[in-house]
Structure formats: C-alpha cells, structure tokens
Amino acid sequence: MLVAVVAAATMLAPNGAQAQPVASLMVDGSVAAPAAGDDWLHVQGNQIVDAAGNAVWLTGTNWFGFNATERVFHGLWSGNITDITRSMANRGINIVRVPISAQLLLEWRNGQAAVPSGVNTWANPELAGMTTLQVWDYFLQLCARFGIKVLLDVHSAEADNSGHLYPVWWKGSVTPELFYQAWEWVANRYKNNDTLVAMDIKNEPHGKHTESPRAKWNGSTDQDNFKNTCQVAGRRILALNPNVLILCEGIEIYPRDGVSWNSTVEGDYHFNWWGGNLRGVRQYPVDLGSQQDQLVYSPHDYGPLVWEQPWFQKPFDRATLTADVWDPNWLYIHKQNIAPLLIGEWGGRLGQDARQDRWMTALRDTIVEHRLHQTFWVLNPNSGDTGGLLLDDWKTWDEQKYALLKPALWQHGGKFVSLDHQVPLGGVGSTTGKSVSDVYGGGGGDTSPPSAPAGLRSTGVTASSVALAWSASTDNVGVTGYDVYREGAKVNGSPVVGTAYSDVGLTAGTAYRYTVRARDAAGNVSAPSAALTVTTSGGGGGPTTTIIGQASGRCVDVSGGRTADGTVVQLWDCLDNQAQQWRRSGNTFVNPNSGKCLDVSGGRTANGSVVQLWTCLNNGAQQWVVNSDGSVANPNSGKCLDAVEYGTTNGTRLQIWDCGRPLGGNQRWRLS
Numbered sequence: 091m092l093v094a095v096v097a098a099a100t101m102l103a104p105n106g107a108q109a110q111p112v113a114s115l116m117v118d119g120s121v122a123a124p125a126a127g128d129d130w131l132h133v134q135g136n137q138i139v140d141a142a143g144n145a146v147w148l149t150g151t152n153w154f155g156f157n158a159t160e161r162v163f164h165g166l167w168s169g170n171i172t173d174i175t176r177s178m179a180n181r182g183i184n185i186v187r188v189p190i191s192a193q194l195l196l197e198w199r200n201g202q203a204a205v206p207s208g209v210n211t212w213a214n215p216e217l218a219g220m221t222t223l224q225v226w227d228y229f230l231q232l233c234a235r236f237g238i239k240v241l242l243d244v245h246s247a248e249a250d251n252s253g254h255l256y257p258v259w260w261k262g263s264v265t266p267e268l269f270y271q272a273w274e275w276v277a278n279r280y281k282n283n284d285t286l287v288a289m290d291i292k293n294e295p296h297g298k299h300t301e302s303p304r305a306k307w308n309g310s311t312d313q314d315n316f317k318n319t320c321q322v323a324g325r326r327i328l329a330l331n332p333n334v335l336i337l338c339e340g341i342e343i344y345p346r347d348g349v350s351w352n353s354t355v356e357g358d359y360h361f362n363w364w365g366g367n368l369r370g371v372r373q374y375p376v377d378l379g380s381q382q383d384q385l386v387y388s389p390h391d392y393g394p395l396v397w398e399q400p401w402f403q404k405p406f407d408r409a410t411l412t413a414d415v416w417d418p419n420w421l422y423i424h425k426q427n428i429a430p431l432l433i434g435e436w437g438g439r440l441g442q443d444a445r446q447d448r449w450m451t452a453l454r455d456t457i458v459e460h461r462l463h464q465t466f467w468v469l470n471p472n473s474g475d476t477g478g479l480l481l482d483d484w485k486t487w488d489e490q491k492y493a494l495l496k497p498a499l500w501q502h503g504g505k506f507v508s509l510d511h512q513v514p515l516g517g518v519g520s521t522t523g524k525s526v527s528d529v530y531g532g533g534g535g536d537t538s539p540p541s542a543p544a545g546l547r548s549t550g551v552t553a554s555s556v557a558l559a560w561s562a563s564t565d566n567v568g569v570t571g572y573d574v575y576r577e578g579a580k581v582n583g584s585p586v587v588g589t590a591y592s593d594v595g596l597t598a599g600t601a602y603r604y605t606v607r608a609r610d611a612a613g614n615v616s617a618p619s620a621a622l623t624v625t626t627s628g629g630g631g632g633p634t635t636t637i638i639g640q641a642s643g644r645c646v647d648v649s650g651g652r653t654a655d656g657t658v659v660q661l662w663d664c665l666d667n668q669a670q671q672w673r674r675s676g677n678t679f680v681n682p683n684s685g686k687c688l689d690v691s692g693g694r695t696a697n698g699s700v701v702q703l704w705t706c707l708n709n710g711a712q713q714w715v716v717n718s719d720g721s722v723a724n725p726n727s728g729k730c731l732d733a734v735e736y737g738t739t740n741g742t743r744l745q746i747w748d749c750g751r752p753l754g755g756n757q758r759w760r761l762s
Contacts, residue, residue, distance in 0.1 A: 128511050129239070129284040129526075130333035133383045135427045137570060138335070138463060144530045145567060145610065146509055147500040148239075148288075148432060148463035150185035151178065151479060154470055157189035157245035157253060160208035161222045163229070164470050167210050169484030171217060171225075172232060177485075178469070179236035179516045179523065181492065182499035182506035186238055187434060187465040188229075189245035189293060191253060192264050195272035198223045234285045237508030237515040237523060241337070241465065242276065243290035243434070244269070257297035257304050257342075258314060266313055273323050274330060281331035287509070288335035289327060290388055290434060291320045294365035296342035299354050305341040306351050307370035316341055321376050328381045337388040337432060338376050340368035340420065346741060357739050360418070363399075365390040365435070368420040371428065386463070387428075389420040390435040393449035395442065396475045402445060404698035404745070408452035410691055413656035413702055416456065418649075424460055425587050432463035438476045440490050450494060457498045460587055461568060466495055502529050502567070529567060540565040540608035543572060543619040549590070550705035552675075553598035553627045555685025557705035559590045563608035563616055575605045575618070585609055592705055594653055594685045601625045634671040634682060636664060636762050640720060641755025642738035645670040646688075648703050653684035656691075657703040661733060661742040677713045677725075680706060687712040690746055695727035701744040720758035721749055730757045 131138050137145045155164035203221035211218040246253025247264040260266045280286045295316040297304020305316040324336035344367050349358040366389045378385050394402040401414045424431045471478040500507040506523045508515035515523030540563040550557035563569050571585020605618040637646035647662035651669035668683035679688040689704035693711035710726030722731040732747035733756040
C-alpha cells in the first residue's frame with residue numbers, strides 16, 4: 091500500500107501545470123487506468139443531470155482548512171487523510187465542499203506552494219514532504235478512488251481563519267480582477283479532471299444597509315454587485331471548462347419593492363442569513379449565456395443556536411419557516427423550475443435546544459421532499475457554532491447527527507450512490523455503495539416511468555377553487571414532479587413539487603374531473619391516476635371588502651398577490667387590488683384571487699401564531715368574528731387579529747394575540 095501511495099505522489103503535476111487525469115488507487119492498493127471524463131454534470135430545469143440526462147442527487151458535507159492560515163485541511167494534525175476520506179464515502183457522502191482562499195489559489199498559480207505545518211506525517215505518512223498543492227491534488231486522487239466528487243468554494247479573499255467574516259470577495263492585495271484570475275487558474279488546471287465538478291464562486295457575500303463595503307444584487311456592473319460578479323466569474327470559468335457547475339450564493343439583504351439600494355433605513359430591506367437571500371433572482375437572474383445549463387443557486391441556512399433570527403422568536407415549524415424564510419428567499423427558485431438549488435451550508439448541534447432540533451429536522455425534511463442538493467456543515471469537529479459530523483478524535487462519527495443527515499443522502503436499493511459512472515461510493519469492491527451506472531443500468535438513460543399516483547382526493551372546496559392531494563408515486567430513481575389535469579387538459583405550469591395542488595379561478599356550482607400524472611427527470615410520465623370529480627360550492631360571488639388597520643391606515647394584504655398555501659399576510663399600502671380583497675363567507679374571509687382563506691397557521695392558539703393564506707377547510711383556524719369595538723377575533727383561540735409588535739409599516743406581519751383591554755390600535759380594524 092505504501093508503495094502505491096508513493097507512486098501516486100510522483101504523478102502530481104508541478105505547481106503551475108495543468109493537472110491531467112491521474113491513475114486512481116484501487117481498494118487493494120493497485121493502480122487503475124485513468125477513467126474517461128464521463129461524470130460532468132449539467133442542469134435541466136430544477137434538476138442536475140448527467141450526460142445521459144439522468145437525474146443525480148448531490149448530497150455531502152464540508153471539510154474546511156484550506157481557507158485558513160494553515161492552508162490545508164484541518165484535522166490532519168491527528169487524523170489520517172485516507173481514512174477520513176474513505177469514511178465519508180462509506181457513510182454516503184458523494185460530494186465534499188472544500189473552502190479555500192483566493193490568496194492560496196494565487197500562491198499556487200505563482201509557484202509559491204509551501205509544505206504545511208499542520209500535517210502530522212506520523213498520522214499521514216503518505217503526505218510526507220508534500221506541499222499544500224500536492225496535498226490538495228492527493229485528496230482529489232483519493233476522492234476519485236472512493237467515488238466522491240468535489241465542490242470548490244472560495245471562502246474568503248485572504249487565507250484567514252476568520253476571513254469569511256469580511257463581507258465581499260476582494261480585500262487587501264486580492265483585487266476583484268485577481269479574484270477572477272484565481273478562479274481562471276483553477277478552472278484551467280483541472281478542466282480535464284471530472285472529480286472537481288462544481289465551483290462555488292464566493293462564500294456568503296453579505297453586509298447590511300449601513301455597512302461598507304457590502305454585497306448587493308441588481309442589474310448593474312458595480313464592483314459590489316455579487317450578481318454581476320458571479321456572472322462574470324462563471325463566464326470566465328466556463329470559457330476554460332464548459333462542463334463544470336457554477337454555484338451562485340445569495341447575499342444578506344434585499345430592498346423591499348420600490349426601495350433603492352441607497353436607503354439606510356433598516357425597515358426598507360428583507361434580511362436573511364449571509365448567502366441566503368436570493369430574492370433578487372426573480373428580477374435579476376444570473377446570466378451565463380449559452381451555458382445557462384451549468385448554473386446552480388446555493389443558499390445557506392442555519393438554526394437558532396447560530397443566531398436568534400426573528401423567525402425563531404415565535405412559535406415556528408416547517409410550515410412557518412417555509413412561508414417566512416425559505417419560499418420567499420430561495421425555495422421559489424426550485425418550485426418555479428428556474429434552476430436547481432444546492433444548500434451549501436446547513437447543520438448544527440443536536441440535543442441541546444429543542445428549537446434547534448426542530449429547525450434542523452424541518453430543513454432536512456424539506457431537502458428530502460424536494461430532493462434539494464446539499465452539503466452539510468460540517469465534517470470538522472472544531473466548528474465553534476455547529477460542531478461536526480466527526481468527534482474531536484477525527485475518527486468517531488457523531489451518530490445522533492449522522493442519523494439526522496442520513497435520509498438526505500442519495501440511496502438506492504439500500505446502498506449509497508456515487509456521482510461516478512464507474513466507481514461505486516466507497517471504491518471498487520464496496521459493499522455499501524453503488525455507481526450512477528448501477529442505478530441507471532449502464533448509463534443508457536432512464537426509460538422506466540413512475541407508478542401512477544394513488545389516492546387522489548379533495549382537501550378543500552370553495553366557489554372558485556379546489557384543493558387536491560394524492561399519495562406519492564414511486565420510481566426506480568426518483569419522482570421529480572406531478573402534472574394535474576382538469577377535463578383532460580394540464581392546468582399547472584411547471585411540475586408540481588409535492589403531493590398537493592390548488593386549482594383556482596373556477597366557476598361556482600360546477601363539476602370538474604381531475605387526474606394526476608407523475609414524471610421523472612428523464613421525462614418519463616406515469617399512467618394517470620384514478621379520476622376524481624369535484625363540484626365547487628354554489629357561491630355566487632358577492633361583494634368584497636378590504637380590512638384596514640386603524641393604527642396604520644394600511645390594508646390586510648396577501649404578499650405579492652400570491653396564491654400558494656402559507657403565503658404571508660401583511661400590512662401594505664391600500665392599492666385596491668385583488669391581493670387586498672376579502673369576501674365574507676359565514677365567519678371566514680376568502681381572498682377571491684386565490685379562493686383561499688385567512689388562516690391561523692396550524693390551527694395554533696398561542697400568542698404569536700402566524701396568520702397566513704391557506705386552502706379553505708371550514709375549521710376553527712379560519713373562523714373570524716368582527717366585533718363592534720373594531721376587533722377581529724378568532725373564536726378557536728379566543729385571541730385577536732394583531733399587527734406584530736404594534737407595527738404600522740409596509741410588510742408588518744399579522745398574528746393572533748390576547749385581545750387588549752382596552753384594544754390597541756394594532757388590534758382595531760375597519761372593513762371598507
């Protein structure tokens with residue numbers, strides 16, 4: 091084995107040379123012939139696919155250190171690089187996101203790679219005498235051996251353990267142009283190595299409205315516009331390697347409608363985690379030209395043990411997180427079939443805070459339901475905010491944390507799936523992994539359709555809408571969405587993600603016949619479900635009203651005029667549009683635009699429970715009594731419709747709260 095390792099080390103390219111495909115080490119220590127570059131990935135809609143159009147699922151973790159002053163993986167002071175890499179593969183990690191600094195890439199380009207001091211050569215005899223660049227290249231060889239792919243992330247401009255705290259991608263001697271050149275160097279060096287399949291342009295661009303510099307997202311070519319930076323870097327990389335995936339993260343803040351980036355007023359902005367705000371993609375998508383099929387958006391998301399975000403300071407669950415944070419900031423990109431998502435960082439400590447555990451489980455379940463790509467933060471146990479998948483000995487896995495992650499790792503037939511077409515995850519001879527070709531039968535393309543959806547049913551009916559649900563279909567690889575048909579005609583645009591759909595804009599008192607078909611990434615479509623006939627309620631329409639806050643003078647508004655379950659209900663300037671119209675139907679308020687009801691999330695009764703838009707279910711969560719004192723009370727909870735924190739500005743959320751004695755202006759409403 092040692093002889094094979096030493097032989098492999100001699101194959102490393104010199105500092106400035108292009109790295110060609112190298113022989114990979116077999117499980118028994120022998121050297122295999124170089125593999126053809128057949129593992130490059132591309133984008134179709136919201137899916138990442140291989141060259142044959144087969145959908146793949148990138149599921150992995152992060153391992154940091156190359157971004158820091160040590161300029162090499164952390165943990166090599168005690169752990170063995172081969173053992174750690176092998177253990178990741180055996181545990182189902184099919185891609186590793188590796189943070190690095192632009193400074194180190196430029197040092198490598200300039201022939202300045204040094205032998206690192208942070209490597210214990212007693213624990214890592216295979217790394218003896220290697221420079222940081224040679225350690226990196228050796229890691230790529232190990233990944234090829236074990237069937238793992240690599241995602242490179244420029245974590246900071248400078249090699250600094252705290253470099254990620256600086257908000258932008260240039261600093262000190264690393265200018266914006268040198269930042270681009272660092273990426274060009276690495277793209278050119280590894281353009282024939284399909285172990286390195288993706289490049290994350292910059293980790294967590296951020297900065298608040300009062301800070302300078304800070305990252306923004308708009309249609310300009312300004313130096314601090316990260317949308318433009320990701321676009322320029324992506325195009326320069328793809329000019330050298332047209333096959334690599336380009337990942338663009340979000341930023342921290344984004345201006346509300348009608349607000350410019352010049353505003354220094356906090357309330358004028360939407361806030362989210364660093365790198366997690368991708369609201370700007372709606373108006374300003376990244377444009378990679380003819381190579382748009384290489385673009386992936388990559389948000390980050392964390393729990394309350396990292397920071398007490400406002401959405402954690404009230405009762406929350408997966409539904410509220412989706413409505414408050416994930417849908418408006420990034421999940422819409424997947425749901426609207428704009429591009430794939432890879433959640434580049436998520437994770438944290440378990441068993442220390444019930445809210446933290448609830449957040450992590452909710453995000454994990456969202457990842458699994460939508461088959462979102464992800465790299466869990468982090469492998470390293472020395473991550474202060476989160477801890478790691480490994481314990482402090484760099485050998486033992488945190489089994490509780492791994493058990494939470496495991497359902498979000500690509501598995502097929504009880505085995506973990508690599509992104510390699512020849513090498514199973516774990517390496518040749520693995521008993522726990524398989525290759526992409528093992529899943530798809532040699533890479534000839536998936537020709538098996540999903541099973542027909544079962545259990546089609548109605549979960550809510552109004553005069554103008556029908557809410558449908560069904561049981562999930564099965565597929566040999568994975569269902570990617572559903573199409574809903576009314577009277578034989580498809581009614582949804584992009585495929586429905588999940589197993590529910592609301593058909594709106596219907597005629598009262600009319601019978602409609604529905605079927606549903608499932609589809610997979612290869613375009614295979616199932617047989618139709620059993621048909622279901624649903625008749626809308628008699629309705630007949632009737633007058634509509636607006637609900638106006640007496641303290642604010644603003645209207646109860648469905649955010650963005652959207653129609654999806656869980657859509658935010660808020661205060662907004664009265665615009666006399668459909669988003670602000672409500673029809674009284676008994677004790678419910680129905681929004682005619684969507685046919686959905688004003689609803690207390692989850693039927694909760696606690697103070698602070700979120701008010702939202704939801705399919706009309708005629709239950710206690712949707713009952714509202716208008717009182718002579720101006721209050722609008724929910725009898726199910728005995729609480730009143732309330733503007734959060736006495737807010738009066740555009741975007742103020744609504745909730746239920748104990749009715750004031752006397753009522754405050756935030757609980758007084760006028761119907762007009």
